[in-house]
Amino acid sequence: MVEIESMVPIAAVVDLVLGIATLSIISRSQGASTNNRIVGCVLGWILVFLGLSYIMTSILEFRYGALADFSAVNRDKVGGTFAFTAKNLLLSSAYMLMVLLPFFFPFRIINREWDLWFLLAGVCVACAAFTAMHLMTNFEHFQVENFLFIPGYVVLISMYIRFITTEVRDSDERLRKISVVVGLLLIGIHGETMTYWLSQVLSINDLFFQRQSIQSGLSISAAAWGGINTRLTLGATAMLVLCTGEAWRSFKVGLSPFGVLTFVIFIIGFVAGLADVAVLDVVRSCYQTQCEAFPVAYTIWYDFTSEALVYLYTPILFMFILLHYDIVDTKRDENRWLIRIIVILMLLIVSSTILELIQSFLPIPDMISSAALAIVVGIFIGWEERIVNSLIDDSSSIQETVPDFALPEIEHDFASPRLFNLVFGGVTVFILIVSLLFTGLGVLG
Amino acid sequence: MSSDEAITSRSLLVTRESRVPTAVALLVTLVMMTVTMVDFVGDLQATDTFTSETPEWALTFEVQTYTMQAVETLQDDETRILEFDMAEVTVPEGYAVGSINVTITSEEEEGISVQCDSVAGDLIENGLTAQWNSPMSSLSGQDSSCQPIDLALQVYPDFDGRSATISASNEYQAMQHWLQDGWGDGVLLVELDLDVNSPLGIDPIGQDTDEEITVDVTVVMFKANISLIA
Incomplete structure (x- = not known):
């Protein structure tokens, strides 16, 4: 048996590898459309920001032992450190890109000459504004940016319902690709909070945050609590909408893999809600008596569901979107070998992590887990071509799949990956310098 | 479409x-x-x-006592160890043992001398769960003036029986220190030592050779009460 270990370092590697590879492929895909270049760069930089943020979280974890329940960082221990400041600001930047992504993918909703500038300037301005606010208020309002997810949520929910109803009405299977990718985006953005849907419906998540606040001695603002609650509510209702939509579609058309994925997350959320109710005494203990630790079974459940979804499956989900929707040019031979490496690497990393997790609570000897890993490696090597081909060969862009729904594309010659890399790279450098400076000044704590 | x-x-x-x-x-x-x-x-x-905010709480104690007594006759130069099993003490529900007070009294009644005998008493440190090293514990005493010897052993940490004001986030945390189990378990050992004294050291007929010593053990038990100071 091994200790349950954090998945954050794994997530950091996976996100960074995928993000950098995406940006690298996009840079070499000269013939890609403007939309795909924009979306590819946005997805790539989301992964890079998340990866860098996870690296900082890993530093906090290993250097300070600062991770508490639910992978929350104990600010008592690390408030004011470089890693803590950079982690939050990088996460905030990733949020900004996630907020704007629904306006560009699967459809470029705004579709004006200025929408690209809106994207770039929006991220820069929001990043600068939130950085300033967080540094001046000592991260008291961190998570207030969650309110900005509301417009994107409205867009994605409306689009999902619109395309699933039209698909069933017209029996137009092409439209399924749209509702699936919208659903995947919702899971990618709100995946973690979807696993808390029942707790949010029962309105008990507030007690968990109350516990976290007391445990870490946090004095957070109403704005931050509002932001947290908004994200939880968006995740819960997104789950309910997806589940209702997929149930209705399964009844009318038949079960689909995305429907199965949705139902699995729905059931996970249901069980998680019951588990949350079961541990409410432990949750309330911080307030009523003295903080008690969660049962081991509860922690294992959380590791396997919510945490695994955020840290392991979300990057794979983004990888699937990138490849299956032809956002990166998968047809070119020079990109294909890199895509193969990425796919196999990510599947192996995730498989080995899952095996380690299983080993953490089941008394499986190392010999058996090594053999199991070897079997997984063998399967992936043997079927490598098949796995990659099934991802790539069926891939087609949204414009190719439903040309009649594609808005006339506005070409921006300047919308090059270089511009995105310059702007978002600048944001990254800005965050790192500001974090270093403010940590050195000792004004945070 | x-x-x-x-x-x-x-x-x-x-x-x-x-x-x-x-x-x-x-x-x-x-x-x-x-x-x-x-x-x-x-x-x-x-x-x-x-x-x-950390509210303030008024801490008060309800106190009850339980008394045990042993009367022993010791010979001159004799050392004897008395045992008081704390399991015999009936501790009411919600109460804990706070301290143990021991009084050793000798009675000078035999012999023709009016010289008091020399009596020494010690509480012997053993497995009895208590604050043996606390400055509030008085483990040894000696007397040759016919006065009682008072010994004390503090059992519960920080218990002195006096009311206090404490700061704590909630009632549980305010009470937490006073809800510990396991203090006062074991056997109390009291060692007595007698040295008979005769006037000018003369006892020609050998009448004053022993002493009756009474040992009173008082177990102080308490129950902590807490109330929020408005």
């Missing part, structure tokens, strides 16, 4: 069929957000008060 129908951003989001379910979904979101926000804000206020 018919080909003559122009695609707009709006038509990508809503159609006639999807209008109602979309409105319902957004309405549900709004309602859930409002309901949970009210809960969150309520908890925020409670948490803020909890983390930012």
Whole structure:
């Protein structure tokens, strides 16, 4: 048996590898459309920001032992450190890109000459504004940016319902690709909070945050609590909408893999809600008596569901979107070998992590887990071509799949990956310098 | 979608069929957000008060005692160890043993001398769970003036029987220190030592050779009460 270990370092590697590879492929895909270049760069930089943020979280974890329940960082221990400041600001930047992504993918909703500038300037301005606010208020309002997810949520929910109803009405299977990718985006953005849907419906998540606040001695603002609650509510209702939509579609058309994925997350959320109710005494203990630790079974459940979804499956989900929707040019031979490496690497990393997790609570000897890993490696090597081909060969862009729904594309010659890399790279450098400076000044704590 | 129908951003989001379910979904979101926000804000206020203010609590003790006695006759130069099993003490529900007070009394009644005998008493440190090294414990005493010897052993940490004001986040944490189990378990050993004294050291007929010594053991038990100071 091994200790349950954090998945954050794994997530950091996976996100960074995928993000950098995406940006690298996009840079070499000269013939890609403007939309795909924009979306590819946005997805790539989301992964890079998340990866860098996870690296900082890993530093906090290993250097300070600062991770508490639910992978929350104990600010008592690390408030004011470089890693803590950079982690939050990088996460905030990733949020900004996630907020704007629904306006560009699967459809470029705004579709004006200025929408690209809106994207770039929006991220820069929001990043600068939130950085300033967080540094001046000592991260008291961190998570207030969650309110900005509301417009994107409205867009994605409306689009999902619109395309699933039209698909069933017209029996137009092409439209399924749209509702699936919208659903995947919702899971990618709100995946973690979807696993808390029942707790949010029962309105008990507030007690968990109350516990976290007391445990870490946090004095957070109403704005931050509002932001947290908004994200939880968006995740819960997104789950309910997806589940209702997929149930209705399964009844009318038949079960689909995305429907199965949705139902699995729905059931996970249901069980998680019951588990949350079961541990409410432990949750309330911080307030009523003295903080008690969660049962081991509860922690294992959380590791396997919510945490695994955020840290392991979300990057794979983004990888699937990138490849299956032809956002990166998968047809070119020079990109294909890199895509193969990425796919196999990510599947192996995730498989080995899952095996380690299983080993953490089941008394499986190392010999058996090594053999199991070897079997997984063998399967992936043997079927490598098949796995990659099934991802790539069926891939087609949204414009190719439903040309009649594609808005006339506005070409921006300047919308090059270089511009995105310059702007978002600048944001990254800005965050790192500001974090270093403010940590050195000792004004945070 | 018919080909003559122009695609707009709006038509990508809503159609006639999807209008109602979309409105319902957004309405549900709004309602859930409002309901949970009210809960969150309520908890925020409670948490803020909890983390930012540490209320003061008045701590008082209800005290009861349990007494044991042993009367022993010791010969000159004899050392004897008496045992008092604490398991015999009946501790009421909710009470804990706070301290043990021992009084050793000798009676000078035999012989023709009026010289007091020399009596020494010690509490012997053993497995009895108590604060043996506390400055409030008095483990040894000696007397040759016919006065009682008072010994004391503090059992419960920090217990002195006096009321106090303490700061704590909630009632449980305020009471936590006073809810420990296991103190006062074991056997109390009292060692007695007698040295008979004769006037000018002369006892020609050998009458004054022993002494009756009474050992009174008083076990002080307490129950802590806490109340919020408004």
